[in-house]
Amino acid sequence: MGKRNFSKRVSYRTSDAMSKFVLAQDPETISFAGGLPDNNLFPVEELKHAYEEVLRTEGNLAFQYTSTCGDIKLRELVGKNLFKRWNKTIPADNIVLTEGSQQALDLLGKLFLDDGDIALIEEPGYLGTIQAWSMYSDNLIGIPQDEYGIDTDYLEEKLKELKDLIKVLYVVPDFSNPAGTCLEIKRRLKLVELSEKYNFYIVEDLAYSLLSYDHETYPPLVTLSDSNKIITIGSFSKILSPGLRTGFIIAPKDITQIIVRLKEGTDLCSGTLNQKLIYHFYKLGYLEKHVEKLRVAYRTKRDSLKKALDEKFKDIAKWNFPQGGFFFFLVFPEWVDAYKLAETALEQKTSFVPGEEFFVSKRGKNTARISFSQVSPEKMAEGIKRLHIAWELYKEKEEVFL
Numbered sequence: 319m320g321k322r323n324f325s326k327r328v329s330y331r332t333s334d335a336m337s338k339f340v341l342a343q344d345p346e347t348i349s350f351a352g353g354l355p356d357n358n359l360f361p362v363e364e365l366k367h368a369y370e371e372v373l374r375t376e377g378n379l380a381f382q383y384t385s386t387c388g389d390i391k392l393r394e395l396v397g398k399n400l401f402k403r404w405n406k407t408i409p410a411d412n413i414v415l416t417e418g419s420q421q422a423l424d425l426l427g428k429l430f431l432d433d434g435d436i437a438l439i440e441e442p443g444y445l446g447t448i449q450a451w452s453m454y455s456d457n458l459i460g461i462p463q464d465e466y467g468i469d470t471d472y473l474e475e476k477l478k479e480l481k482d483l484i485k486v487l488y489v490v491p492d493f494s495n496p497a498g499t500c501l502e503i504k505r506r507l508k509l510v511e512l513s514e515k516y517n518f519y520i521v522e523d524l525a526y527s528l529l530s531y532d533h534e535t536y537p538p539l540v541t542l543s544d545s546n547k548i549i550t551i552g553s554f555s556k557i558l559s560p561g562l563r564t565g566f567i568i569a570p571k572d573i574t575q576i577i578v579r580l581k582e583g584t585d586l587c588s589g590t591l592n593q594k595l596i597y598h599f600y601k602l603g604y605l606e607k608h609v610e611k612l613r614v615a616y617r618t619k620r621d622s623l624k625k626a627l628d629e630k631f632k633d634i635a636k637w638n639f640p641q642g643g644f645f646f647f648l649v650f651p652e653w654v655d656a657y658k659l660a661e662t663a664l665e666q667k668t669s670f671v672p673g674e675e676f677f678v679s680k681r682g683k684n685t686a687r688i689s690f691s692q693v694s695p696e697k698m699a700e701g702i703k704r705l706h707i708a709w710e711l712y713k714e715k716e717e718v719f720l
């Protein structure tokens with residue numbers, strides 16, 4: 319056998335969906351594909367002001383390496399402020415700042431998984447987690463979601479079957495990507511109970527938790543229990559800017575110490591300047607106001623997408639009504655191949671992500687993630703009209719007459 323210079327992991331699961339549908343940059347395309355924040359909503363003036371504050375108060379140190387676990391002031395701020403609504407304070411020692419929460423996911427894959435180890439992921443589940451964890455083990459198992467989030471009865475059966483083999487479970491409790499679901503409180507409590515009983519870790523991802531449009535979310539798992547089996551990750555990408563690449567991991571102190579070791583091998587430290595910028599942006603009182611503004615803007619977009627879908631797709635697909643986040647998740651009849659529909663949609667200058675990308679079990683061929691975050695309310699109806707034309711053309715190609 320010839321010499322293999324590259325590691326085995328380079329041949330693990332890949333997907334062309336991101337480059338093909340999300341990054342399609344034709345300016346005439348109305349894109350429902352990306353889970354990106356709206357460019358027009360970045361608070362540029364406030365960021366400028368916060369930048370000046372960084373330079374005025376921190377001077378040269380803003381350009382220096384920081385500790386691997388991240389800027390102490392921002393860690394304290396995350397610990398004191400992000401969970402105060404739930405009367406919970408988290409010590410800075412339990413927090414590691416990361417290069418976006420994607421790095422947090424990679425580090426957690428590195429922490430938990432050797433090749434062949436089992437990780438459970440809510441299904442449909444976040445593609446970035448599937449991609450990150452697939453690099454460490456090809457043994458990811460999907461646990462289905464229904465309209466109330468991950469199905470804890472199904473999970474319990476799986477746990478009974480696989481017992482000690484399960485190391486970690488990943489969930490997005492608030493407004494999941496791609497399903498848009500919000501995990502009901504009963505199931506949150508059940509998850510915590512199961513993780514204690516069956517001795518596995520839970521990674522809860524709060525990427526969208528502050529972007530709720532109708533009512534406050536339920537408490538995050540980390541506020542429901544003092545269990546040392548809960549690891550929480552979060553991000554400033556959706557509530558401020560993904561370009562600042564700042565996220566965080568909250569974990570028991572013995573685990574953050576290991577994570578810091580793993581992280582040292584990756585980057586020594588994440589971007590000091592951006593961490594300080596976020597800290598000053600918050601201190602100046604901008605973050606809370608900005609999140610309020612985002613809630614109003616994204617709520618309007620969500621409502622106009624719902625209206626457009628109701629008009630054109632009511633008798634064709636079923637979907638959830640997300641109470642926050644960025645996504646509608648459409649389920650078409652069984653015979654539909656949403657990947658082919660997405661290719662036809664691209665020709666009609668609109669795009670979405672085929673849902674099968676979010677299923678480790680390879681199910682979900684007839685599903686689609688439709689994101690409203692980047693489309694203006696005025697263009698929503700036009701985009702869905704194009705999608706409907708694509709649907710008619712796709713049906714003709716498949717010779718299905720309903």
Ligand SMILES: Cc1ncc(COP(=O)(O)O)c(C=O)c1O
Pocket residue numbers: 353417418419420421444446490495523525552553554555560564565
């Ligand atoms: C559920 C979820 N987690 C994590 C991320 C990663 O975000 P970032 O690395 O920008 O923090 C995303 C981005 O879309 C996401 O949807």
